[in-house]
Amino acid sequence: MYQQSLSSEYTDLSLEETGERIASLKQRLGDKIIILGHHYQRDEIIQWADYRGDSFLLSRIAAQHGEAPFIVFCGVHFMAESADILTNDNQTVILPNLSAGCSMADMASIRQVERCWRDLISVFPEDQIVPITYVNSAATLKAFVGAHGGSCCTSSNARKVMEWALQGGKRLLFFPDQHLGGNTAMQMGYDPDTDMVLWDPAKPFGGLSQDQMEHAQVFLWKGFCSVHERFTVEQITKARAENSGIKVIVHPECTMDVVKAADLNGSTEYIIKQVSQSPAGTSWAIGTEVNLVHRLKNEMPDKTIFCLDPIVCPCSTMYRIHPHYLLWVLDSLAKGDVVNRIVVEEPVKRDARISLERMLEIS
Numbered sequence: 001m002y003q004q005s006l007s008s009e010y011t012d013l014s015l016e017e018t019g020e021r022i023a024s025l026k027q028r029l030g031d032k033i034i035i036l037g038h039h040y041q042r043d044e045i046i047q048w049a050d051y052r053g054d055s056f057l058l059s060r061i062a063a064q065h066g067e068a069p070f071i072v073f074c075g076v077h078f079m080a081e082s083a084d085i086l087t088n089d090n091q092t093v094i095l096p097n098l099s100a101g102c103s104m105a106d107m108a109s110i111r112q113v114e115r116c117w118r119d120l121i122s123v124f125p126e127d128q129i130v131p132i133t134y135v136n137s138a139a140t141l142k143a144f145v146g147a148h149g150g151s152c153c154t155s156s157n158a159r160k161v162m163e164w165a166l167q168g169g170k171r172l173l174f175f176p177d178q179h180l181g182g183n184t185a186m187q188m189g190y191d192p193d194t195d196m197v198l199w200d201p202a203k204p205f206g207g208l209s210q211d212q213m214e215h216a217q218v219f220l221w222k223g224f225c226s227v228h229e230r231f232t233v234e235q236i237t238k239a240r241a242e243n244s245g246i247k248v249i250v251h252p253e254c255t256m257d258v259v260k261a262a263d264l265n266g267s268t269e270y271i272i273k274q275v276s277q278s279p280a281g282t283s284w285a286i287g288t289e290v291n292l293v294h295r296l297k298n299e300m301p302d303k304t305i306f307c308l309d310p311i312v313c314p315c316s317t318m319y320r321i322h323p324h325y326l327l328w329v330l331d332s333l334a335k336g337d338v339v340n341r342i343v344v345e346e347p348v349k350r351d352a353r354i355s356l357e358r359m360l361e362i363s
């Protein structure tokens with residue numbers, strides 16, 4: 001999808017002027033809109049969010065507010081798709097900037113996944129493999145797993161979903177994030193060297209030999225989050241050396257070495273909960289997106305909180321939701337124009353909903 005350039009009517013405005021106009025439009029549109037803000041959005045966006053959360057929590061909130069005709073989702077493309085899948089037919093989901101995608105979600109296309117599946121079922125009976133997709137994926141991939149007996153998962157419920165998939169000795173195909181799949185399988189007791197293999201979608205049969213395939217229980221797609229892969233064991237060692245008593249907490253999209261070296265790991269919501277509930281005076285080095293880490297630091301001045309990666313680098317695609325774009329979509333709505341609507345067409349929507357509902361049943 002193509003994002004049109006904004007006119008100077010918006011781009012020439014200062015942040016302050018932009019904020020004043022957003023505030024006035026928000027008041028004018030009232031109950032017609034709900035603004036959702038992902039935790040990784042910048043503060044200049046989060047301040048306008050009626051709700052903030054991780055991707056799945058926000059989609060569920062959208063679905064619970066069936067009375068709101070317009071959902072303005074300040075996040076990335078796959079999140080707005082999930083919201084459209086879960087909301088009712090009378091609701092319209094809007095993504096302020098269509099170029100706000102996710103590099104990890106883009107690492108698995110439906111054509112690649114279908115080819116991988118054909119390879120796998122040429123070796124194993126189809127009912128012995130379960131496909132699982134992280135919610136950070138396109139709607140077409142969610143639909144694929146829905147139609148093939150699999151499920152979505154989030155970073156909060158990945159373990160429960162994987163335990164469900166692997167029961168009875170079945171094999172698991174996990175996409176698009178190798179690290180969430182690998183870290184979760186490791187915590188479930190699977191050996192990274194003998195039980196897991198990395199599936200390279202650029203190679204026939206994932207680049208695996210017949211022997212490697214037959215011995216593997218967990219097939220991990222060769223995808224990753226460019227933000228979370230930045231964190232290293234060296235950063236953890238340095239943080240500990242310079243701050244006695246510090247706790248290191250990271251997201252499971254980090255590499256296995258980093259997750260093993262950290263004190264705690266878990267979803268964005270888990271990280272927020274752990275840090276928020278810790279006593280005053282505690283120190284935290286956090287391995288997740290920097291906008292969230294800075295917000296936690298500002299909200300809890302009685303604690304020492306910093307990002308493990310000293311080179312501040314936000315998620316570049318989340319960052320594309322600039323306040324000028326939020327103003328533009330609200331201004332358009334106030335004029336009766338719906339811009340940047342995200343629509344998941346049938347039958348993709350139907351099958352994707354199956355995969356999300358299956359996840360909710362499991363977890």
Ligand code: SF4
Pocket residue numbers: 040076101102103104105136225226227228289315316317318
């Ligand atoms: S932080 Fe990583 S997984 Fe999340 S939207 Fe950005 S690139 Fe995608």
